[in-house]
Amino acid sequence: MARAAGRAVALALVVVVLSGSVGVPVPASGYPVLPIAESDGWLANLSAPDLDPGASGPLHLTLRDRLAVPIESVALRLEVYEYAGIGENASSVGASATSPTFDGPGASGSVEAIDLQTLAPGAALQVPGDRSVLVHVPSGTPSGTFAIRTSLRFLVGSTAYLLESRGFFGASEWANATILVNGTPVLNVSRLGTSGVLPETSVYVNGPSIAPTLYVLLGLSFGLAALGGYLAWRRGPGSSSGARGTEAARSAPSTFGKSRTSEGDLRST
DSSP states (O other): OHHHHTSOBOOOOOOOOOGGGSSOOOOTTSOOOOOGGGTSOSEEEEEOOEEOTTOEEEOEEEEEOOSSSOEEEEEEEEEEEEEEOTTSOOEEOOSOTTSOEEESTTEETTEEEEEEEEEOTTOEEEETTTSOOEEEOOTTOOSEEEEEEEEEEEEETTEEEEEEEGGGSOHHHHHHHHBOTTSOBOOOGGGTTSSEEEOBEEEEEOOOOSHHHHHHHHHHHHHHHHHHHHHHHHHSTTOTTSOOOOOOOSSOOBTTBSOEEETTEEOOO
């Protein structure tokens, strides 16, 4: 269950186009909402590796301009923000000695910044490829899932756009924008105060491996079995070591002595 959460999370919502979402409405925050046809696909192939404590692995993503015009002052941010142990509820995390960190051109602890001057329509930035970003897990990191939220800012002319992932919104704020009163799923971006919504990913940190312990136990079992067989061989009749077992009696001892010549006639010994 925890590993499935360590993969890229696409928003599984049935999108209902509300009257306020058609065209490019501007919410109170000042960020215009992207039309439905241009709201998806900005961030694709987003995934982080499963790692052991003390290990590092590559982050994957594709950033693409979904508009028909170039975008400028592009700023993509990825941030480790939440942790959930196996069977535990998620809790917020910040920069700490046990939180996963990034290692890339724009890395700063638990935040990775990818900045571009411009991105042409349909053009894409590949990671790894055009650049590399590694996720590092400190040796003391506990087993569990560390969620990574994403945000994207850019300009079209003088108009600023902002897209953010689920991790930037509170539970009530998210529910208000994604669930109607009757329980029907919806995505009303204007209620979130952003231009669109991005996917998230997560890093799964593996627990201690039982393989070394298992190998030790198997080795001890085989060793004890070999020792038992060797000791049994040494105690057996005709052992090459000279040890002999107790020889079985050839006949039952006589009640009347060690030997006799005839019935009732005993011979002293």
